Amino acid sequence: MQAGQPKWRRRSEARPGEIIEAALAVFAEKGFAAARLDDIAARAGVSKGALYLYFETKQDLFRAVVRETVAPNLTAVEAFADQGGLAFADLIRLIFARIADVVAEGRLGPVAKMVIGESRNFPELARVWHEDVVSRVLNAVSRAVAAAQARGEVRAGDARLYVLSLAGPLLMGVLWREVFVPIGAEPIDLKALLAQHAEVALKGMLLEPERVGA
Template sequence: MLEAGEPKFRRRKAERPAEIVRAAMAVFAEKGFAAAKLDEIAARAGVSKGALYLYFETKEDLFRAVVGQVVAPNLAQVRGIAAAHPGPFPDLVRGLVAHVVSVVETTPVGGVVKMVIGEARNFPELARVWHDDLVSQALGAVAAAIEAAQVRGEVKAGDPRIFALQLISPLLLTVVWRETFVPIGAPPFEPAAVMAQHLDTLLAGMLTESA
């Protein structure tokens, strides 16, 4: 950690990797992976292309950094919320969803999701990283919370992973709609409103009578 009063240029140098990663996330969200240029990412971060190469050799390295440094910490928070709140299940689910909706509405992650979906066939490593480091872990954390609620008698019998997929899917579709169709004039759906109505419907089917 840098000491207070340390020369400004040294603090600036220490901040560069994070600035580059944030710039990369913005460019990926706007342009996609194939069209994203390292020159543009460097310019967006306020560094030279040579300086960018001091920290990241390829666009793949930058994508991994975006996943690991920007998106994954939000996943860690989701897992922390689930671990610290064993019940009641509806409160836990609404808290988890509120956190994820906040991330979707305040970061460019939606554009990155669209990029991964659209370019996965040509760049399968993007999909692999996104799945292994994020999707599978998020789905696993939610499924584990659902399974625990089933053990407590709050949630009906059923495959926890399928329940988890049912829970998450409408938000994913809302993000894809926003990134794909809203730019050409389609009316938007607000993620918070979509998920509030979805949870009212889904929980009515998932919860046991005692819950």
């Protein structure tokens, strides 16, 4: 902050971020339907009137949560997928490692669970999640698969279906952690799960699978 700049100005500019962080916490704890704007305002330390200055509805808040706390982490995944000169096997290992780190941060899992559980009643949740998260990863990695096929690294096949196959264990791992671990199920090491799945999947996708472990 520059000398002479009013202190309240920094606080005002910080408020949207604080409200978004509070909304993420409340959504994770209570789900979308049960979350109240009063609860979010109280968690953020602002009045409900102040909250309305930035967000008119819970849907607006959810969209902001996804775009500000989840989607930015996907930029690295897109960057990995779009860079040239990297062997496909190494690319998949990098992407899986990055996604595992994002899940380990604890932000993606609770939001994904909420979308799955409440999107029938609140289809806007699914729409935002699909547009800002799922489509970004699916499109980026599909491009990488197609490029690897053009280079002769990956077997012929629908690139999009390849990506969905790769993503299956990630979804299962997230749901296991968010749904079953809280009731006493043994935790799963998501990083180990994705690392192992990458090696298994690559042996089936690559034209020369013996190079996977090289």
